[in-house]
Amino acid sequence: MKLPAIVARHLSFRFTANALLSFSILLGAALVTFLWISADQAERRYHSSSKGYGVILGPGDTSPLDLVLNTVFHLGQSQGIIPLSIYEQAHADRMGRRVGVRYAIPQVVGDSFRGFPIVGTTDEWFHRFSLGKNAKGKRVPLQFLRGKPWRFSHEDLLKEAREQAKERESLESGDKALHGKEHEPIPILWRQVVLGSRVAQKTGLGLGARVIPSHGVGATLEEHSEAPFSVVGILAPTGTPIDSALYLPIGAFFRLAGHEAVKKGEGAHKVAISSVIVDTKHPLGPMILRNLFQRKPEAQAAIPAVEIRKLFEMVGDLTLALRAIGFLVLIVAAIGIFNSLYLTMDERRREVAIMRSLGARRSQIFAIVLLEALAVGGTGALLGILGAHGGVYLFGETLRSWTGVPFSAVDFGLRDLWLFIGVTLLSGLAGLLPGLSTLRTDVARYLSPDR
Amino acid sequence: MIQIQALEKGYRKKGGGFVPILRIPELGFGEAESVSLVGPSGCGKTTLLHLVSGILLPDRGRICFRGREVSNLSEGARDRFRAQHIGYVHQTFNLLPAFSALENVVLGAFFAGRSGKETRDRARALLVRVGLEDRMENRPGELSVGQQQRVALARAMINAPDLILADEPLGSQDPETSEAVLKLLLELVRESRATLLMVTHDPKTAGCLDRQVDMRPFAVTCGGRAR
Numbered sequence: 001m002k003l004p005a006i007v008a009r010h011l012s013f014r015f016t017a018n019a020l021l022s023f024s025i026l027l028g029a030a031l032v033t034f035l036w037i038s039a040d041q042a043e044r045r046y047h048s049s050s051k052g053y054g055v056i057l058g059p060g061d062t063s064p065l066d067l068v069l070n071t072v073f074h075l076g077q078s079q080g081i082i083p084l085s086i087y088e089q090a091h092a093d094r095m096g097r098r099v100g101v102r103y104a105i106p107q108v109v110g111d112s113f114r115g116f117p118i119v120g121t122t123d124e125w126f127h128r129f130s131l132g133k134n135a136k137g138k139r140v141p142l143q144f145l146r147g148k149p150w151r152f153s154h155e156d157l158l159k160e161a162r163e164q165a166k167e168r169e170s171l172e173s174g175d176k177a178l179h180g181k182e183h184e185p186i187p188i189l190w191r192q193v194v195l196g197s198r199v200a201q202k203t204g205l206g207l208g209a210r211v212i213p214s215h216g217v218g219a220t221l222e223e224h225s226e227a228p229f230s231v232v233g234i235l236a237p238t239g240t241p242i243d244s245a246l247y248l249p250i251g252a253f254f255r256l257a258g259h260e261a262v263k264k265g266e267g268a269h270k271v272a273i274s275s276v277i278v279d280t281k282h283p284l285g286p287m288i289l290r291n292l293f294q295r296k297p298e299a300q301a302a303i304p305a306v307e308i309r310k311l312f313e314m315v316g317d318l319t320l321a322l323r324a325i326g327f328l329v330l331i332v333a334a335i336g337i338f339n340s341l342y343l344t345m346d347e348r349r350r351e352v353a354i355m356r357s358l359g360a361r362r363s364q365i366f367a368i369v370l371l372e373a374l375a376v377g378g379t380g381a382l383l384g385i386l387g388a389h390g391g392v393y394l395f396g397e398t399l400r401s402w403t404g405v406p407f408s409a410v411d412f413g414l415r416d417l418w419l420f421i422g423v424t425l426l427s428g429l430a431g432l433l434p435g436l437s438t439l440r441t442d443v444a445r446y447l448s449p450d451r
Numbered sequence: 452m453i454q455i456q457a458l459e460k461g462y463r464k465k466g467g468g469f470v471p472i473l474r475i476p477e478l479g480f481g482e483a484e485s486v487s488l489v490g491p492s493g494c495g496k497t498t499l500l501h502l503v504s505g506i507l508l509p510d511r512g513r514i515c516f517r518g519r520e521v522s523n524l525s526e527g528a529r530d531r532f533r534a535q536h537i538g539y540v541h542q543t544f545n546l547l548p549a550f551s552a553l554e555n556v557v558l559g560a561f562f563a564g565r566s567g568k569e570t571r572d573r574a575r576a577l578l579v580r581v582g583l584e585d586r587m588e589n590r591p592g593e594l595s596v597g598q599q600q601r602v603a604l605a606r607a608m609i610n611a612p613d614l615i616l617a618d619e620p621l622g623s624q625d626p627e628t629s630e631a632v633l634k635l636l637l638e639l640v641r642e643s644r645a646t647l648l649m650v651t652h653d654p655k656t657a658g659c660l661d662r663q664v665d666m667r668p669f670a671v672t673c674g675g676r677a678r
Contacts, residue, residue, distance in 0.1 A: 002566065006558070013549030354545045357506060358606070359534020359562040361527055444501045447541060447618075 003364065007371040014344070018376050021337050025380025026387060028329035029423055033388035035326055037411060038399075039319045043312055049073065049240040050304035052131045054102075054279040055286035057086055057293070057301050064302035065311060071107060071275045072304055073241045074117040078110045081272035082299045084161050090278050091154060099288050100281035103128040106157065106273045108253050111213045111224070116199045118213050118246045120253025123152050126194070129277065131238055142242070145200075147207045147233030150192035152249030160251035161271040186227050190252040193229040198243035200234045207231055211246065215258055224256045330423055333380070334430040337373050341434035352438045353446030362439045369435035370428055377427020381420045389416075452614070452646050453480040453503060458512035460498055473498055475512070475669045485640060485647040487657035490666035496650040499666070500616045503648065504537050505529035516614075534563035538607030538645070540636070542619035544599045546591040552578060552602045553587040559609040570609070577605035581635060597628035601635065608639050615640060617649040621656060633659060 011018050050072055058067040059080030069075040089095055090104035105128065108120040119125075126149035130139040167184065193211050195203075205211065211229045215222050229248060237243055250273070253259065278301075280286060289301040341348075352365050389412065392399065455478040461471035473495035480486055488496045501507040502514055505521045506529075514521045516536065524532060533539075538559075546555050556574040560566065578587050581601035591599055600620060607615055620636065621629040633656055640647045649660060657663050 002561075006561075009549045009554065350545075351547055351549075354547060355558070355562065356530070357504070357533070357539045357541075357545070358559050359530050359532075359537075361530045361562075364562070443506045444498070447501075447506075447545060448497070 003367060003371065007368055007375060010368065010372055011375055017340060018372075021333070021340055021376050022380035022383070024333035024336050025330065025377050025423060025427065026384040028326060028333050029381045029384025029419060030388040030391070031329055031384075032323060032326035032419060033385045033416065034391065035319065035322050036415060037388065037392055039323075041411070045239070046073075046308045046312070047305070048131075049242075050308055052129055052279060053277055053304045055289050055301045055303050056275050056277055057090060057104075057289070057299055058082060058275040060293070060297050060300045062300075064300060065307045067275065067300070067302045068304045068307040070109070071277065074109070074119075074245055078274050081274060082276070084157075084271040084273055086299050087273060087276045088158070090276050096288055096292060098282055099285040101285070102279040102281050103277075105129055105277045106250060106275075107277065108250055108272075108274045110259075110274070111215055111253070111256065113199075113211055113213055113246050114203055116196070116202075116244055116246055118193075118248055118253075120248050120250040122154055122157050122250055123149050124154060125247060126233075130279075131240065131242075142238070143236035145197060145234045145236040147194070147231070149194055150190070150232055150249055152190060152251055157250055160254060164254055164271055184255060186252045186255045190249045190255075191227060191229050192232040192249065194233040194235060194247040195231055196235050196243040196245045196247075197237040199246055200231075205231055207234070213246075213248070213256065215256075226257055227252070227255075330426060334377065334423075334426045337376055337427050338430040338433065341369065341373060341431055342437075345434060345437060348434075348438060349441045349446045352441045353443045356441070356443045357447055365438050365441075366435045369438055370431050373431025373435075374424055374428045377430070378420070378424040380427075381423035384423075385416050385420060452482045452484075452517060454513075454515040455479065455503075456513050456515075458502065458509050458514065460495070460502060460507065460509050469510070471510075473502075473669055475499075478664070478669075480646055480648060483644045483646060484662065485637065485649070485660040486662045486664055487660045488648060488650045488664050488666055489652070489654070489657050490670065494666045494670035496666050497618050499669075500618055500648060500650060503614070504533050504539065504616055506533070530562075535610060536613045538610065538612035538615045540600075540603050540607045540615065540617040540620045542622040544591070544603040546599055546602055546606075548591050551588045551590055552583060552594065552598075552605075555591070555602055556606045556609050559606040563610045565610070574605070574609055577608055578602070580639070581605050596624055597632060600624065600628075600632050604632070604636055604639060608643060611643055612645055615645050615647045615649075617647065619650050619652065621651070621653065629653075629656075 050068070053068075053072050056067055056071045058071065059082050062080055066076060070078065084106075087104060087106045090101055093099065093101040095101060103124060105121060105124050109117060111118040126142055126144075128141065130141055132140070134140045163184070195205060195211075200206070209231045211231060213224045213227070213229070215224060229252070235242065254271075278285075278289065280289070282288070286301070286303045286305075290303060293299055293301040348369070352360075355365060356362075455475050457477075458473070458475040459471055460473040461469050463469055472493075488499060490496055498507065502509055503516075503521070505524065508522050513523075516532070521529065521532065539545075546552075547558065550558060553571070553574055556577060557566075557571055560570040560574065575587065578584060578601075581604055583598060583601055583605070586594060586598055591602070594602065603620070607617075615636075617636065621633055624632060636647075636649075637659065647660065649656075651657050
């Protein structure tokens with residue numbers, strides 16, 4: 001019989017009490033692990049999602065964070081509109097000498113399909129936008145799982161803008177400037193839609209399926225039944241909010257009933273869009289644009305990387321508070337181990353006295369008590385860490401549908417090892433005082449049958 | 452085997468001062484001798500066993516085991532001395548409740564630094580010898596009083612000790628069980644040629660041993676307890 005076997009016997013003899021103690025440690029360790037996983041993955045996801053969005057040009061009267069959340073993450077309502085002329089300048093790289101625009105892609109938002117946002121854009125979204133570089137350092141455009149992109153180019157947009165302005169002028173000259181007036185019919189070639197991978201997965205729609213957009217976002221409002229769209233492509237998963245949206249030609253978006261591309265009395269250059277996604281060749285391009293737009297009240301340039309960092313600085317306090325709660329649970333559990341060992345000291349002293357009478361050394365007795373505390377804490381910590389990862393593995397899809405964050409269960413890190421070691425040592429610390437206390441056991445007294 | 456000289460043991464009062472409870476000018480126990488320690492409660496019988504085993508240290512005087520002074524040994528050395536030379540049998544058996552009968556016996560060897568198959572086989576043989584071949588895996592709570600005392604006997608014998616200290620080993624048993632356990636204890640002691648010091652109140656039990664030592668002359672105050 002070895003020392004670990006003696007410890008195991010003691011633990012199994014008080015199985016229920018020890019299991020409850022381990023469980024309380026397990027809860028604390030699982031809570032801390034889960035908070036780590038969720039905070040890390042959310043942060044990682046937010047940062048990786050903003051790749052390719054060097055800077056976002058949007059309305060000047062909103063907060064840059066709201067603009068980023070709306071454009072990149074499709075959160076919240078449309079933040080307003082900016083004139084098409086800003087997009088034209090960006091697209092033509094006329095924003096400044098040192099900016100070096102790689103691409104400028106317009107977006108209009110505001111409609112939805114079964115709760116998923118619809119984005120009106122040009123086909124540069126599929127050909128030029130890039131989430132990052134591949135292993136060879138080459139920028140990779142969005143990939144298609146099935147089908148192909150629709151065609152609606154930058155030039156098509158400018159042409160359509162002129163059409164929209166002309167339509168507005170004719171309406172005004174005919175004194176028929178009524179809100180919600182029917183547009184010209186949407187050409188059949190524009191009635192095409194590309195689905196993000198998650199939209200396809202959740203809705204079960206495939207190539208050739210019919211999509212009827214709903215006016216507005218959130219709860220379904222009226223449907224644009226005048227314009228059914230046909231699915232022509234499904235994007236490959238990116239693990240970003242791109243997967244959770246549908247993409248229409250921006251011209252078709254303008255022509256949907258109730259959409260007003262041009263305000264009364266304004267020309268083609270005043271055709272309204274929600275935002276422009278700009279990526280620059282120059283690393284300081286986003287900063288230059290931000291400074292430039294600080295002098296232009298009608299628009300602003302928001303840098304997603306900066307805004308997301310600010311967001312996490314704000315949310316960081318909350319994450320810290322939640323982690324502190326997790327650590328408090330661990331400390332309370334460790335105190336539980338201390339209490340349990342201490343409250344059973346009288347019973348233990350008798351056992352200690354018996355062992356001492358058999359020739360057990362003080363160091364052996366101390367080691368037994370300490371190992372018991374370490375085993376209870378270590379088991380709880382190990383099961384807690386594995387349980388949190390296992391929970392994420394089992395419920396990752398549910399968590400993703402709730403939060404939009406793709407959780408990865410196998411995301412074990414060095415910090416899991418540190419947590420295990422830390423919690424085990426904390427439990428050992430809790431067993432230290434009871435262990436030392438056993439060393440002072442009056443053997444003769446506790447061997448007495450009167451005890 | 453054991454020589455006691457000018458031994459004094461007492462306790463310190465809370466308010467200060469020393470109260471002696473046991474004073475033995477000279478006493479000795481021979482090899483393979485069985486001795487009963489008799490006398491009323493509180494006269495220091497159990498205290499003497501604790502002093503001989505090194506669990507307690509004398510306030511004055513010396514106890515020598517085969518010429519080596521036990522009270523001069525360090526605590527660790529006294530632990531080793533106890534593990535290697537002494538087998539203890541208590542009135543309430545003092546078995547460890549978390550361990551089976553076999554494990555309780557093996558534990559006695561573990562603390563003496565012995566483990567492995569040989570030790571386990573010897574523990575099994577001892578349990579067979581005390582008639583518990585079919586109760587080896589039972590915990591103390593699942594054994595009768597007599598069976599528990601047999602386990603305690605087997606544990607005391609596991610290291611083939613030179614000295615067996617038995618503190619009223621029959622005190623909590625009915626006469627029939629008591630007689631059987633005593634017979635077994637004496638058989639084991641004789642087989643191993645160990646020295647036996649047994650505390651007992653029962654004159655009949657005391658009469659079965661080689662010699663009786665009346666502790667009353669050594670007791671300073673009856674009713675006291677060494678602290």
